[in-house]
Amino acid sequence: MSYEATHWTIIPPFKNEPPVNFDLPENEKRMHEALEKVYKEFGREYDIVIGGKHYKTEKKIRSINPSKFDEVVGIVNSATEELADLAVQEAWKAYETWSRTPAWKRAEYLLKAAQLIRERKFEFDAWLVYEVGKNWIEADADVSEAIDFLEFYAREMLRYASEQPIVRIPGEYNELRYIPLGVGAIIPPWNFPLAILVGMTSAAIVTGNTVVLKPASDSPVIAAKFFEVMREVGLPDGVINFLPGSGALAGEFLVKHPKVRFISFTGSKDVGLRIHELAAKPQPGQIWIKRTVLEMGGKDAVVVDETADLDAAAEGIVVSAFGYQGQKCSAGSRAIVVKDVYDIVIEKVLERMKKIKMGDVRYKENWLGPVINKSSMEKIMAYIEIGKNEGQLIWGGNSREDLGGYFIEPTIFKDVAWNARIAQEEIFGPLLAFIKAEDFDDALRIANSTEYGLTGSLYSRDRTRIERAKEEFHVGNLYFNRKCTGALVGVHPFGGFNMSGTDSKAGGRDYLGLFLQAKVWSEKI
Ligand SMILES: NC(=O)c1ccc[n+]([C@@H]2O[C@H](COP(=O)([O-])OP(=O)(O)OC[C@H]3O[C@@H](n4cnc5c(N)ncnc54)[C@H](O)[C@@H]3O)[C@@H](O)[C@H]2O)c1
């Protein structure tokens, strides 16, 4: 048995990180203390770090609290093309030794980082509350998922590094080994600014690659906090190079760079397709086909038929549509309900809407927070105007900047046609479209009618329909009689079809393979 395999057996099996129960007074108190502590750190400046060296630039990115837009959570330096180029060079220098570091040792850094984040969970939760406007529960789910990715990919690396099954023949010794790709650009989104960033980065490095990490401009501080953790656990310089910067400058420059071997991106369809196009074109001096992992948007549906538990369906519709203000790729922004129960479901949803409290998420009672920034608010408000011509507004519809942040009332339109813009385009905000279906067949057809294919839910008690949906509801993550958000690492490997991306199945057993290439050696004996 290889050393990696031996190690694998002594690490306890993977278990998802349990969420914090904020209803316990002790936990509520700890969260208040964390919010206070983090608040005192507001306004700090974070450097670009390349090969362990710190850099400042003239241009800065100010990270704003979307719940209170006069609060600056932190300031980061914005990279130039020269620094981006240096980051790629330093990453290649570090690759020389990192790619030869044993897999178990690389995995150990992830396990240590998971433990540090676990010990500081309330503090990380607080950063997410302030920087991206997540309520306490959503923030804690994000941090738990980040810990899960570290724990899961550490174990996965040991599995990939252990002996791989191949057919044996007499007279030859044959072996297949997974080896890293080289230097990668990691380009994550702001909406799961810890979990997704940590998942993408840790998968790339535990497999022996080195990376240039360009965080999203709305969430660079939490990215800097993760980078600090990786330095604290002793990750060698240059394995992760921390390079905040604009999407257009650092993003495109990195994507085109001839020495970038792979690009791991999670974000919008338009940017994902642009990266796909740029990465496909070989640059002078480039000697490989760039690998891209592109996880993109969704226009996800919750389907309800006449046999369903309608209370459970109404609850699922509300949580799927409005959890984290609808700013999830998995958000159920379409409720497709068969005509027999359409009005009842809407009534039940509206009853639940009355209970939603919106406001600054530093206060535990506010379930609905702000949207991420001004331009996002403007985009969502423009869709609300479009919606007024495409359906009947039955809830919300107003922006509430008067509360001091980028607040938009949760908004519902009914009687929306399946092909209306608000039923086809990803809005990424608290906007839900109710679509009436003739029957189950019609509902399924409507559910599949967009260019996306990320998540979906079916509420039904009809076993035959559930079995049909498994075959015909064309999404990467399909749920029955539960919400369409909240995939758990290891339990629900995540990724979508069609324009939702390359279906990488983050948090699944295939994921690390995307950052590796297989080499076979064969020796005559
Ligand atoms: N499928 C998934 O797993 C998943 C998960 C989370 C978010 N998302 C999607 O992400 C989107 C929201 O995130 P966002 O607003 O950060 O997306 P975005 O596409 O605007 O940005 C994502 C990242 O790309 C960078 N970027 C921007 N322009 C670039 C360019 N021209 N070249 C290279 N990089 C560039 C950004 O700085 C950011 O780091 C939504 O569409 C959502 O559905 C998908």
Ligand SMILES: N[C@@H](CCC=O)C(=O)O
């Ligand atoms: N994995 C998350 C969504 C990530 C995209 O925003 C979920 O399952 O809700």
